[in-house]
Amino acid sequence: MALAETTRQAPLGVGEAQRGGEFGRWVSRHAAILLLGVFMVIFPAIANDFFLRQIAGWTMILGMIALSLMFLGGYGGMVSLAQMTVAGVAGYMIAVLGVSSLPKVSFFWPWWVAAPLAIAIAVAFGTLAGALSARTEGIYTIMITLALATSFFYLTLQNWPIFNGFNGFTTIPAPHFFGVHWGDPVPLYYMILFFAALSYAAVLYVSRSPFGLALQGVRDNPRRMEAIGYNVTAHRIAAYAFAAFIAAIGGILLVWQNNQISPFSVDVGVVINLLIIAVVGGLGHPIGPFIGAFIYVILRTFALDALVAVGLDGRRFQTLIGLGFLIIVLFSPDGVVGLWRRWASRVGASDGRSGR
Amino acid sequence: MTTIFDNEPRTEAATRGDAFGRWIGSHPVWALVIAVAVIFALWLVLAPWPAGLEQVFGKKLIFINALFNGITLGGLYFLVATGFTLIFGLMRNVNLAHGSLYLFGGYMGYEATQWTGSWLFSYVIAFLSCAVVGIAMQFFIFRRMEGQDLRQTLVTLGLSIVFSDLMVWVWGGNAIQIDTPDYLDGPVVTPIVVAVRSSGETVFLYYPAVRLVIFAAAVVIGVGMWLALNRTRVGVMIRAGVDDRDMLSVLGYRVQLLFVAVFAFGAGLAGMAGIVGGTFQSLSLGEDSHFLLASLVVVIVGGMGSIPGAAIGALIIGLSEQIGTVYFQNYSTVLSFLIMVIVLALRPQGLLGRR
Structure with a gap:
């Protein structure tokens, strides 16, 4: 529970918007995120396709799926390892219902039928997973969701009629509408950016809504919330449904970006990497998962060369990730966001202003 | 007292x-x-099956083989899961590196058989090497974060990633099989009738001796652990610790020592199971997560922290996997998963678990 406890301090800037009222103060409060937004919008002008797709695209997609984990873990106190699986269900469904290279399996429905249906199925799956684990707490949730995620991996590996076994699906095209090929690097980038920003804002909004506050109450003291008259289980399951929605969108974007999905998109390693992303970034604030995803993607892309450059074996990248994760868990349980917060409050204190 | x-x-x-x-x-x-x-x-x-039954279910030999494979696989799962459940029951530590310990034990056992040529001696090596890793984990890491369940679990997760990558480094990604020793190699005749030939001659089931012996060993270990837990002083201490470890330490027992001992024993069992798995099947990249999943499902079904629960859960999951592979090829993992869901829905604490 140590991870969840850190979020008991108000999330960054909660209440400022209501209290301030003055536009200038609001802007200076949110300077960092506004600057980041502006930067992301003009990013395609300065970056090449590699950075758009491999760095920015992956960061935002993994960030979105990790965001759904962060929402459950940070605000609900339920660390669910099934979020990558929810994304995988959505990804597989878009391949099965939509277009792929396998006419025997795929239905070849247009994207505006396939995508909403895939999201609906994935949300139903995520909600069921939530209903299954909502009655348990803490480490039991991890165990059940991990068992669920691993079972789904083995199912996709063994099942040929629906999931096409070991091979999965290839050449799944991104859609083409309004005269735009959304699979091209720049349109795809903006589509991913749009959904990532939307889900970030949605999580921030929900966390301050009555539902989000009640959820945080359930996290901190379920018995007391039950006594006041809140339906604890219903709040938890609703949180799973909301998180599954974000993860499902992330899963579909993942498939459109990759043009393929296979059992190895949802294997245990990926599931665990997602938890690492969320924890390293920090479960205390919705920006955390995106920071974690950025660090992870940068490491994944460049660690091999960097390790070789300093004379180590480049293939030991996974050890590097694991050790980094261990260090964060051992020394900064609230992740990079926590480090930054502590640094900011120290700087703020020495400036004579209150840090928060 | x-x-x-x-x-x-x-x-x-x-x-x-x-x-x-x-x-x-x-x-x-x-x-x-x-x-x-x-x-x-x-x-x-x-009994030999009548023709009608064989038409519906296929040959009796296939069914009996699936049954035996399921039961013996259950024995292997029990060996892995029992350490997991013991560690969880006493320390509330979900050791997600348990699968890595299994694989590590298997690899160490493989090395030992290569060096000494003795299959039985390799069990000692596997037990000791995994026990040492377990002691180190408990002593250097988990002792420092007692009572922080989630953080401990995350640490075990990080460790499992590092371990599995290091093992790939040392032993490579290819599957390794541990040779069955000569005295256990080959099949034995069991007194089970598989079919009756048209000449009136009965056909008996031939089954690999090593699997039967290992299953018997798993039963012996299980019964031994049950006796140790229920009839010895250390067992009383462990059971008291499972129920209320604060009270146990207040009474003056050395709980930390007990934790280290149980962690070492559980890890050692997982290591021995690694040799069994390496002889039954093979050791390779990814087997650690396979056996971690198996342990998770077994203890969720059987009940956390309960050794008879682990035995029942292991038997159910082993059987469902093998019978599922034979009769519902595309959905065999779903079968184990469905069992888990049904148990969770009806009895969230597991079949023999306590809340």
């Missing part, structure tokens, strides 16, 4: 015996149904 504890096992056993009799008395219909089911199951196994 000791007298109370010493008396406890006997009274518990006595009440359990009474409860069984009373249960039959109060549920005569259910008792009859179960008795008929048991007799039917025995008939399925022992």
